[in-house]
Amino acid sequence: MIAAEPREAWVASPGGPLRGEVHVPGDKSVSHRAIMLAAIADGTSRIEGFLEGEDTLATARIFEKLGVRIEVPGASTRIVHGVGLDGLQAPTHPLDCGNAGTGMRLLAGLLSGQRFDSVLIGDGSLSRRPMRRVLDPLARMGASIAAHDGFPPLKIAGGKSLRGISYASDIASAQVKSAVLLAGLHAKGDTEVREPHPTRDYTERMLRAFGWPIEFSPGVARLSGGHRLRATDVSVPADFSSAAFFLVAACVIPGSDIVLRRVGMNPRRTGLLRVLRAMGAHVDIEAMGEQGGEAVADLHVRYAPLHGIDVPVDAVPDMIDEFPALFVAAACASGTTRVRGAAELRVKESDRIATMASGLRSLGIAVEETEDGAAIHGGPLRGGHVASHGDHRVAMAFAIAGQVCDGEVQVCDTANVATSFPAFDSLARSTGFALRES
Numbered sequence: 001m002i003a004a005e006p007r008e009a010w011v012a013s014p015g016g017p018l019r020g021e022v023h024v025p026g027d028k029s030v031s032h033r034a035i036m037l038a039a040i041a042d043g044t045s046r047i048e049g050f051l052e053g054e055d056t057l058a059t060a061r062i063f064e065k066l067g068v069r070i071e072v073p074g075a076s077t078r079i080v081h082g083v084g085l086d087g088l089q090a091p092t093h094p095l096d097c098g099n100a101g102t103g104m105r106l107l108a109g110l111l112s113g114q115r116f117d118s119v120l121i122g123d124g125s126l127s128r129r130p131m132r133r134v135l136d137p138l139a140r141m142g143a144s145i146a147a148h149d150g151f152p153p154l155k156i157a158g159g160k161s162l163r164g165i166s167y168a169s170d171i172a173s174a175q176v177k178s179a180v181l182l183a184g185l186h187a188k189g190d191t192e193v194r195e196p197h198p199t200r201d202y203t204e205r206m207l208r209a210f211g212w213p214i215e216f217s218p219g220v221a222r223l224s225g226g227h228r229l230r231a232t233d234v235s236v237p238a239d240f241s242s243a244a245f246f247l248v249a250a251c252v253i254p255g256s257d258i259v260l261r262r263v264g265m266n267p268r269r270t271g272l273l274r275v276l277r278a279m280g281a282h283v284d285i286e287a288m289g290e291q292g293g294e295a296v297a298d299l300h301v302r303y304a305p306l307h308g309i310d311v312p313v314d315a316v317p318d319m320i321d322e323f324p325a326l327f328v329a330a331a332c333a334s335g336t337t338r339v340r341g342a343a344e345l346r347v348k349e350s351d352r353i354a355t356m357a358s359g360l361r362s363l364g365i366a367v368e369e370t371e372d373g374a375a376i377h378g379g380p381l382r383g384g385h386v387a388s389h390g391d392h393r394v395a396m397a398f399a400i401a402g403q404v405c406d407g408e409v410q411v412c413d414t415a416n417v418a419t420s421f422p423a424f425d426s427l428a429r430s431t432g433f434a435l436r437e438s
């Protein structure tokens with residue numbers, strides 16, 4: 001395993017233009033799910049392109065604690081010796097999900113139908129994230145999970161017989177949908193999830209790849225209990241959400257011209273591309289293809305002046321992790337960019353509306369916050385200090401802002417970048433960012 005380098009603070013200074021080819025690491029959502037399904041499948045699965053980030057390493061460690069043997073033949077590769085649907089062993093200690101909302105919420109579903117008790121814990125940030133959204137539907141299925149006022153730790157009582165439900169979620173959340181579907185594997189009868197807006201469908205697609213019968217279309221998924229998962233090999237595409245930082249950086253740093261190679265293009269992930277193009281970005285989608293059942297493409301990005309827009313509300317779930325980067329694009333655009341319908345940003349690793357608004361204000365940008373979004377008035381950026389509040393995506397977004405400021409930007413509290421993108425800073429430097437540790 002690759003240990004995360006401690007990176008506590010950065011100094012970003014005027015840099016670029018960005019040039020060359022960029023290969024970003026594997027998709028975080030797909031990596032979590034690949035470990036989980038391979039662990040409870042019959043047989044041995046090989047995962048290529050696994051994200052060596054702290055979030056997904058935490059998930060892999062949890063399955064080791066549940067008795068699953070996972071070999072690491074090389075970086076980004078895992079060989080998972082599945083134990084079958086009922087083969088997990090009772091853990092002797094609490095299971096630490098680290099910083100990962102995805103890990104904790106999906107595991108809540110997966111573990112609620114086991115015969116043993118388990119406890120899910122997380123770091124300070126994860127301990128402040130709301131879990132009622134998964135606890136409520138899981139309780140309706142017969143699960144017994146205790147939490148403090150809806151927050152972690154989650155104490156899951158084993159030995160419950162779950163029953164399938166038809167659940168209409170009022171939040172567009174792939175984590176909620178996936179928790180219910182994963183509980184549905186151990187439930188009697190049919191489990192159905194309906195969403196107010198379609199979200200990423202990796203759980204559904206991967207269940208099918210592992211041989212579990214499932215019906216799904218955008219916004220609805222249905223399966224029944226009583227089947228088994230068959231081991232299969234998984235090739236994880238590059239993470240669009242990691243590519244997004246280079247995408248935005250090349251759009252806003254004059255003279256930039258880069259190619260992002262073989263990026264995952266699942267349409268439930270690429271809302272930012274749609275929005276940046278509407279803002280005037282110059283992005284060509286080249287060599288569209290497929291990797292491990294997912295669409296992938298090369299993104300050729302050239303600098304172009306951007307203008308503000310009203311971000312369509314229906315694009316929000318398709319770019320939910322890209323708002324920190326979008327806020328920086330909006331700061332660099334002429335005019336005003338308005339974001340609405342994005343209240344979910346307030347319950348991520350940080351309150352991303354508040355952290356981005358206050359960071360941009362300290363760089364001289366006018367931002368008005370609303371409950372579910374913001375109006376960002378583009379303008380010249382000046383150097384200054386920003387706090388990422390331990391949020392990986394906020395830290396990377398301000399590394400971009402620093403490239404186009406008139407002075408240095410100090411970004412504090414950057415260690416959490418290792419949760420999703422461990423080598424971000426060295427890759428960024430190799431394409432032309434001016435970014436150093438402080």
Ligand SMILES: O=C(O)C1=C[C@@H](OP(=O)(O)O)[C@@H](O)[C@H](O)C1
Nearest residue numbers: 029102172173174175176320321
């Ligand atoms: O299912 C997933 O892998 C994820 C779903 C999204 O969260 P929500 O389900 O809370 O929208 C996203 O923000 C997160 O980074 C990954």
Ligand SMILES: C=C(OP(=O)(O)O)C(=O)O
Nearest residue numbers: 099100101102103321348
């Ligand atoms: C919100 C995120 O992840 P998670 O919910 O898994 O912590 C993210 O990576 O931006």
